[in-house]
Amino acid sequence: MQRAHRQQSRRTLGWSAGTGTAPLRRPGAVGRGSGAGGESGHPLSRGRENTALFDYESGVKAAFDTIVPTLKQVSALQHESDFELRAQRLAQAELGFDLPEAILSDAWIAQLDMPQLFAWCVFETYRRYCDQFYAQDPLVAGDADEFEGFLQACGFHTLDISPCADGRLAHLVRYVLRLPHRSVRRKSYAGAMFDVDDSIQKWVETEMLRFREGRPNTADAPTRYLKLVAYHHSSVDPEHAGCAAHGSDTRRAAAAGLERLQAFQQAIENSFCCGASIDLLLIGIDTDTDAIRVHVPDARGSIDLDRYVDAQALFDATCRMTATQAASLLGETVRGCSPDVASGMATLIERLLEHNLSQIDYVRGCYGQQYPDGDHAERFIGAGVGFEEVQLRNLMYFAYLDTVEEAAQDLDVGVKIFSALNVSRGLPIPVVVRFDYHGRVPGARERAVTHCQRVAKALFGRYAELAGRGLLHVMQVVRDCNANASIEVLECSVNATPAAGAH
Ligand SMILES: [Zn+2]
Numbered sequence: 001m002q003r004a005h006r007q008q009s010r011r012t013l014g015w016s017a018g019t020g021t022a023p024l025r026r027p028g029a030v031g032r033g034s035g036a037g038g039e040s041g042h043p044l045s046r047g048r049e050n051t052a053l054f055d056y057e058s059g060v061k062a063a064f065d066t067i068v069p070t071l072k073q074v075s076a077l078q079h080e081s082d083f084e085l086r087a088q089r090l091a092q093a094e095l096g097f098d099l100p101e102a103i104l105s106d107a108w109i110a111q112l113d114m115p116q117l118f119a120w121c122v123f124e125t126y127r128r129y130c131d132q133f134y135a136q137d138p139l140v141a142g143d144a145d146e147f148e149g150f151l152q153a154c155g156f157h158t159l160d161i162s163p164c165a166d167g168r169l170a171h172l173v174r175y176v177l178r179l180p181h182r183s184v185r186r187k188s189y190a191g192a193m194f195d196v197d198d199s200i201q202k203w204v205e206t207e208m209l210r211f212r213e214g215r216p217n218t219a220d221a222p223t224r225y226l227k228l229v230a231y232h233h234s235s236v237d238p239e240h241a242g243c244a245a246h247g248s249d250t251r252r253a254a255a256a257g258l259e260r261l262q263a264f265q266q267a268i269e270n271s272f273c274c275g276a277s278i279d280l281l282l283i284g285i286d287t288d289t290d291a292i293r294v295h296v297p298d299a300r301g302s303i304d305l306d307r308y309v310d311a312q313a314l315f316d317a318t319c320r321m322t323a324t325q326a327a328s329l330l331g332e333t334v335r336g337c338s339p340d341v342a343s344g345m346a347t348l349i350e351r352l353l354e355h356n357l358s359q360i361d362y363v364r365g366c367y368g369q370q371y372p373d374g375d376h377a378e379r380f381i382g383a384g385v386g387f388e389e390v391q392l393r394n395l396m397y398f399a400y401l402d403t404v405e406e407a408a409q410d411l412d413v414g415v416k417i418f419s420a421l422n423v424s425r426g427l428p429i430p431v432v433v434r435f436d437y438h439g440r441v442p443g444a445r446e447r448a449v450t451h452c453q454r455v456a457k458a459l460f461g462r463y464a465e466l467a468g469r470g471l472l473h474v475m476q477v478v479r480d481c482n483a484n485a486s487i488e489v490l491e492c493s494v495n496a497t498p499a500a501g502a503h
Pocket residue numbers: 164165166190191192232242243244245
């Protein structure tokens with residue numbers, strides 16, 4: 001089973017294109033409408049998409065999770081006479097790339113530097129994961145082209161989403177809501193407490209583009225900017241595994257999200273004339289099952305914390321129906337929740353709920369009643385601005401920041417999580433410092449590079465004790481988001497150049 005998992009990882013990350021290797025478990029809804037067992041299968045679930053999403057998710061995660069067992073085998077070989085050759089063969093077979101010769105060749109002097117080798121492998125796997133994402137577009141949505149038109153038909157020209165920065169919500173856009181990731185804006189914040197000024201800036205930019213360039217539609221079209229906040233809770237362990245930023249208090253998380261949304265709306269209304277306003281939507285996610293609850297607004301756009309549609313209940317109520325019956329009950333439930341909801345808003349919510357039924361089915365089919373990793377299980381920390389490729393749950397701990405000082409609390413939480421995940425096992429904390437820039441803007445790359453260097457230096461200063469013990473490693477990368485290219489690696493604290501042919 002593990003072997004199949006590893007082969008899958010190589011195939012998904014673009015190594016030799018083997019075929020016929022089955023992933024560990026496929027989603028239960030492959031045969032559309034096979035809900036007889038009640039465990040999985042739903043008439044509105046998209047089985048084929050579930051299979052593709054699972055192949056991708058399990059492949060990427062296996063690529064990271066194969067590192068430790070492979071390095072254990074490498075370690076066992078280090079006193080053999082042909083150690084370097086055998087280690088490289090093993091790395092190629094299991095990981096799909098060569099290990100850095102400099103680290104291997106020093107092994108005869110002292111012990112093999114496993115923490116360095118581990119960090120190097122995580123960074124190399126991350127680089128390959130990015131390369132694959134930008135070159136092959138593995139998460140492209142079948143309805144991506146149609147989405148913009150659909151959104152405008154619902155009365156919105158932009159969908160701007162702020163989830164909590166918790167790694168268990170990193171897959172919100174492409175998995176939980178099944179939206180095309182390039183057609184919506186995502187900016188995560190601890191506790192979903194988005195920056196109102198940053199959102200105002202985005203709103204101004206959006207309206208300016210409509211006015212000047214007619215993108216995505218002209219300024220006179222009667223559509224609005226829609227801001228969505230996603231808070232989260234845990235159905236399995238509500239007292240402890242909810243949103244850390246709100247003390248695992250679901251009500252508090254929801255109320256804080258709503259308050260921030262209202263502050264943004266108020267700011268737009270007070271700052272701009274001519275009836276300028278935005279629309280708001282609040283959703284909650286159960287991080288154990290990925291089921292959403294949508295707080296359906298009324299005709300005036302008001303949101304009530306106690307008035308929502310729960311996708312989990314909807315799933316259970318409709319899983320034995322025909323697709324037509326299920327879709328019809330879905331529509332009735334949304335309108336029943338808030339009878340005077342605007343019709344465009346109702347249509348959008350229906351689609352979000354219908355998409356979420358596929359995700360509930362996905363989790364049930366692939367993992368059982370709930371995720372086995374209900375808590376943190378991230379593979380690395382990402383700090384900076386960017387990370388469009390991270391659309392997978394529990395892969396990366398996000399710390400969006402411009403400076404280490406401003407995000408000190410988020411980073412401390414990340415380091416604490418990784419002290420338990422990695423340092424306790426003698427493994428270093430791998431941090432990717434990343435700043436995306438607009439290549440069309442003169443000097444933008446240079447500023448991104450300077451940003452990376454400053455943040456990396458501040459990280460080593462703040463966590464000097466860990467760094468001194470070799471338990472903190474940083475790779476600095478930038479990316480031109482206008483070029484649709486992969487990341488550019490600037491520097492890495494692992495003191496090794498890759499083996500010839502590895503890059
Ligand atoms: Zn949270």
